[in-house]
Amino acid sequence: MTASSTRRTTARTRIAAVGAIAVAGALILTGCGDQTDKGNDGGSTTSSTASAPLADKLPADIKKAGVIKVGSDIAYPPVEYMEGGKAVGIDPDIADALGKQLGVKFEFQNGKFDNLIVGLQAKRFQVLMSAMNDTKDRQNGIDSDTGKKVGSGVDFVDYFTAGTSILVQKGNPKGIKSLDDLCGKVVALQKGTTSEGIAKAQSKKCTKDGKKAIDLQTFDTDPEALLRLKQGASVADLNDFPVAAYNAKTSGGGKDFEVVGDQIEAGPYGIAVGKENTQLRDALQAAMEAIIKNGDYTKILQKWNVTQGAVTESKTNGGS
Numbered sequence: 001m002t003a004s005s006t007r008r009t010t011a012r013t014r015i016a017a018v019g020a021i022a023v024a025g026a027l028i029l030t031g032c033g034d035q036t037d038k039g040n041d042g043g044s045t046t047s048s049t050a051s052a053p054l055a056d057k058l059p060a061d062i063k064k065a066g067v068i069k070v071g072s073d074i075a076y077p078p079v080e081y082m083e084g085g086k087a088v089g090i091d092p093d094i095a096d097a098l099g100k101q102l103g104v105k106f107e108f109q110n111g112k113f114d115n116l117i118v119g120l121q122a123k124r125f126q127v128l129m130s131a132m133n134d135t136k137d138r139q140n141g142i143d144s145d146t147g148k149k150v151g152s153g154v155d156f157v158d159y160f161t162a163g164t165s166i167l168v169q170k171g172n173p174k175g176i177k178s179l180d181d182l183c184g185k186v187v188a189l190q191k192g193t194t195s196e197g198i199a200k201a202q203s204k205k206c207t208k209d210g211k212k213a214i215d216l217q218t219f220d221t222d223p224e225a226l227l228r229l230k231q232g233a234s235v236a237d238l239n240d241f242p243v244a245a246y247n248a249k250t251s252g253g254g255k256d257f258e259v260v261g262d263q264i265e266a267g268p269y270g271i272a273v274g275k276e277n278t279q280l281r282d283a284l285q286a287a288m289e290a291i292i293k294n295g296d297y298t299k300i301l302q303k304w305n306v307t308q309g310a311v312t313e314s315k316t317n318g319g320s
Contacts (some may be wrong), residue, residue: 001110008312012090018080019107022222028122028197032078032250033267038078039247051100051103051288052100052101052102052103053101054102054103054283054286054287054290055102055103055104056150057102057282057283057287058102058103058104058279058283059279059280059282059283059288061275062104062126062280063104065104065204066103066104067104067105067106067107068099068104068105068106068107068126068127069103069109069124069125069126069127070095070106070107070108070109070125070126070127070129071109071111071116071119071120071124071125071126071127071128071129071130071132072087072091072108072109072110072111072116072128072129072130073110073111073112073116073221073225074087074108074110075111075221075222075254076089076091076130076131076222076240076243076244077243077246077247078090078243078246078306079091079131079240079242079243080092080108080129080130080131082110087110087196088305089155089299090160090242090300090301090306091108091129091130091131091305092106092108093303094129094159094291094297094300095108095129097287097291097296097297097300098284098287098288098291099170100246100296101286101287101290101291102283102284102287103259106127106129108129108253109124109125109304111125112192112223113190113192113193114191114192114193116128116130116132116272117138117151117154117272118151118224120154120272120273120274121151121152121154121274126274127271127272127273127275127280127284128271128272128273128281129156129272130271131162131240131273132156132242132269132270133194133267133268133269133270133271133317133319134156134158134160134267134268134269134270134317134318134319135194135320136319136320138153138154138272138319139153139154139155139156139317140305141154141318144197145197145200150161152274152275153275154272154273154274154275155272155273155274155275155278155281155286155316155317156268156269156270156271156273156316156317156318156319157270157273157279157281157284157285157314157316158268158269158270158311158314158315158316158317158318158319159268159269159271159288159297159309159311159314160268160269160306160309160310161186161266161267161268161269161309161310162240162241162263162266162267162269162309163195163240163241163263163264163265163266163267164195164198164238164239164240164241164263164265165238165239165241165244165245165249165259165261165263166178166179166182166237166238166244166259166260166261167229167236167237167238167239167244167247167257167258167259167260167263168235168236168257168258168259168260169229169230169232169235169257169258170252170254170255170256170257170258171258171267172184172234172258172260174236175284176235176236176261177206177260177261177265178252178260178261179198179202179207179261180202180205182199182202182206182214182235182236183201183202183203183206183209183211183212183213183214184206184211184212184213184214184215185215185234185235185236186214186215186227186233186235186239187199187215187216187219187234187235187236187237188217188218188219188224188225188226188228188229188234188236188237189216189217189218189219189222189225189237189238189239189319190218190219190220190221190222190224190225190239191218191219191220193239194261194265195238195239195240196216196218198238198264198265199238199310200215200216202214203216215236222237222239222243225237225239226247226251228281229257229280230251230252230256230257238264241259241263242304242306242309244259245259250291267319267320268311268315268318268319269317270317270318271284273280281316285316288314289314292311292312292313292314297310298310
């Protein structure tokens with residue numbers, strides 16, 4: 001993502017098509033998950049302190065509390081979404097595996113994506129897991145649009161790789177094949193995301209090439225943008241490839257959307273942690289390394305059919 005320092009990240013190398021999960025239509029059209037910063041508990045992972053090999057790596061206060069509060073925009077299937085009043089998906093499953101290593105529960109709390117870093121820095125959350133790209137701008141607290149310093153920045157523990165994809169109506173009635181085909185057309189997407197930054201950069205390229213700028217429409221949630229595309233009010237939506245593939249396979253029984261073109265700007269997802277929380281950051285990285293080595297990580301990615309997004313090691317601040 002090239003947008004502001006609080007944007008969702010996308011990107012990467014091609015990931016295997018995401019498996020069908022029978023929740024899709026309702027999720028996409030209703031925007032499951034309350035998109036307000038209510039500190040709503042979207043679900044907790046469970047763990048046993050007695051059997052947690054890495055519990056002593058945690059800060060004492062977190063170890064004592066037995067809980068890590070996670071900020072997340074829980075309306076982004078299959079990465080995270082609500083089902084039966086609980087946060088489920090790739091991120092919650094990885095959090096659960098980390099919790100078993102650390103002896104704590106990860107409690108997911110719902111919020112708007114573009115407010116998550118602010119919430120982290122205000123101590124409302126202790127970490128963020130929300131398909132958030134690890135970027136240098138986010139690390140340094142830089143607004144990518146203005147280049148100005150807007151915060152202290154965050155550290156990332158990287159755990160997955162993905163890329164931005166173009167999602168269009170089934171049958172691709174407008175003949176969209178690449179970003180260049182979006183010039184002069186209406187594009188709907190979630191605001192505050194990497195996808196927004198990509199669209200804005202492409203729009204500038206359009207005008208530089210003597211074409212019309214993209215008519216960009218942004219929404220608080222991705223389901224709202226998807227609804228506009230489904231209704232034909234836009235020609236495309238840009239979002240993370242796992243999410244685009246999931247919606248193409250599940251929405252309307254696979255009859256609503258399709259993914260076109262190659263993935264754009266591949267990069268890592270990271271668990272965001274405040275710059276001052278180095279002990280928590282290092283504990284999370286150790287736990288990530290442990291689940292990569294013991295096979296739990298691979299099993300989770302196999303469950304969601306996204307193994308091509310796997311990392312072989314967990315880096316800190318590995319994004320560019």
